[in-house]
Amino acid sequence: MNRIYLDHNASTPVDPRVAEVMRTLLETSFGNPSNPHWAAQPAKQALEAARAQVAALVGCAAGEIVFTSGGSEANNLALKGVFYARGKNPAHIITSAIEHPSILAPCDFLERQGVRITRLPVDGTGRVDPDDLRRAITSATILITLMHANNEVGTIQPIEACARIAREHGVPFHTDAAQSAAKISTSVDELGVDLLSIAGHKLYAPKGVGALYIRRGSRIEPLIHGAGHESGRRAGTESALLTAGLGAACEIGLDLAWTQRVRELRDHFLARLRDRFGDRVVLNGHPEYRLPNTLNVSFVGHRGADILAALDGIAASTGAACHSGRVEISSVLRAMGVTEAVGSGAVRFSLGRTTTQDEIDETVERISGVTSSGTGV
Numbered sequence: 472m473n474r475i476y477l478d479h480n481a482s483t484p485v486d487p488r489v490a491e492v493m494r495t496l497l498e499t500s501f502g503n504p505s506n507p508h509w510a511a512q513p514a515k516q517a518l519e520a521a522r523a524q525v526a527a528l529v530g531c532a533a534g535e536i537v538f539t540s541g542g543s544e545a546n547n548l549a550l551k552g553v554f555y556a557r558g559k560n561p562a563h564i565i566t567s568a569i570e571h572p573s574i575l576a577p578c579d580f581l582e583r584q585g586v587r588i589t590r591l592p593v594d595g596t597g598r599v600d601p602d603d604l605r606r607a608i609t610s611a612t613i614l615i616t617l618m619h620a621n622n623e624v625g626t627i628q629p630i631e632a633c634a635r636i637a638r639e640h641g642v643p644f645h646t647d648a649a650q651s652a653a654k655i656s657t658s659v660d661e662l663g664v665d666l667l668s669i670a671g672h673k674l675y676a677p678k679g680v681g682a683l684y685i686r687r688g689s690r691i692e693p694l695i696h697g698a699g700h701e702s703g704r705r706a707g708t709e710s711a712l713l714t715a716g717l718g719a720a721c722e723i724g725l726d727l728a729w730t731q732r733v734r735e736l737r738d739h740f741l742a743r744l745r746d747r748f749g750d751r752v753v754l755n756g757h758p759e760y761r762l763p764n765t766l767n768v769s770f771v772g773h774r775g776a777d778i779l780a781a782l783d784g785i786a787a788s789t790g791a792a793c794h795s796g797r798v799e800i801s802s803v804l805r806a807m808g809v810t811e812a813v814g815s816g817a818v819r820f821s822l823g824r825t826t827t828q829d830e831i832d833e834t835v836e837r838i839s840g841v842t843s844s845g846t847g848v
């Protein structure tokens with residue numbers, strides 16, 4: 472049986488070109504990049520080259536990139552860093568109801584510190600309304616954080632419009648681009664954002680590394696205090712190995728040509744599912760403003776988890792969790808107003824650079840098989 476990987480939004484394999492860069496550095500970059508002597512040079516050079524590569528992906532200056540351990544840390548640094556740099560209440564942060572837990576949980580934490588949090592609703596496709604944002608801003612608003620693209624359904628937010636509103640009100644704007652970087656353009660100037668998070672393992676770099684773009688002049692208190700690494704914004708000796716992996720992946724990610732093929736493959740996937748299931752397959756997410764690799768569909772009358780369990784060898788994710796025999800749909804689908812009946816059949820397929828049409832066609836055949844086999848799926 473073929474193993475098919477359709478869970479690239481969960482994590483991507485390391486690109487062989489990234490692995491090659493890292494393999495060399497594993498032996499040569501042992502020096503501490505903060506030292507002035509010869510042994511530090513390979514590490515220091517790799518670190519700074521990587522910073523420039525990450526900066527090029529988002530269109531900023533190298534000095535505006537802070538390396539982190541991943542997307543979660545970048546998001547935490549953005550939210551808590553802005554709050555603690557202000558250091559006073561009353562403070563107000565605006566976010567959306569469908570953010571990743573690495574935004575929602577820091578918001579809950581800050582709420583316990585006395586910060587007022589507004590969680591904007593989304594429409595049935597998962598998009599926020601910029602007018603809702605405009606109405607939510609007050610004189611106490613210290614930060615707006617809205618994800619660029621959603622991890623479950625792939626919906627892309629109107630970041631440019633929202634960031635423009637933030638700027639009109641003089642409020643810093645953060646976007647979580649963990650899912651969008653290297654899939655769609657994430658130019659910080661085109662988006663108009665002040666802070667932007669990326670996560671290595673979503674763009675063919677290894678786990679354990681990410682970055683936060685911090686627009687020059689933005690005030691951020693570090694989460695990790697210590698020596699002056701990362702220009703005093705994140706203490707801890709940097710890993711030239713991991714950051715070079717992220718840098719190489721960002722350089723490769725500048726070329727978005729592959730996404731057109733993947734978009735066509737994804738649309739072919741949905742068309743084939745519609746041929747088989749008709750209106751018993753429902754698209755979750757925006758039909759147009761959606762990541763090119765993401766297909767979240769509900770198989771009405773089925774449980775997504777049961778389908779995945781029966782699709783032995785096919786890796787994908789469900790949009791619902793089973794608790795004590797009861798299916799609970801994800802908070803993202805719930806916020807989009809998806810009913811329990813439709814949401815419990817949700818499956819997220821996320822394609823990658825190496826996904827082939829044969830894999831998609833085989834997946835459609837296997838889904839058709841398990842949903843009509845009388846297995847109770």
Ligand SMILES: Cc1ncc(COP(=O)(O)O)c(C=O)c1O
Pocket residue numbers: 480481540541542543544546571573618620621622647649650670671672681
């Ligand atoms: C939208 C989004 N933000 C942040 C993260 C967290 O990134 P990391 O796993 O690198 O901490 C993820 C990972 O699932 C994500 O999908």
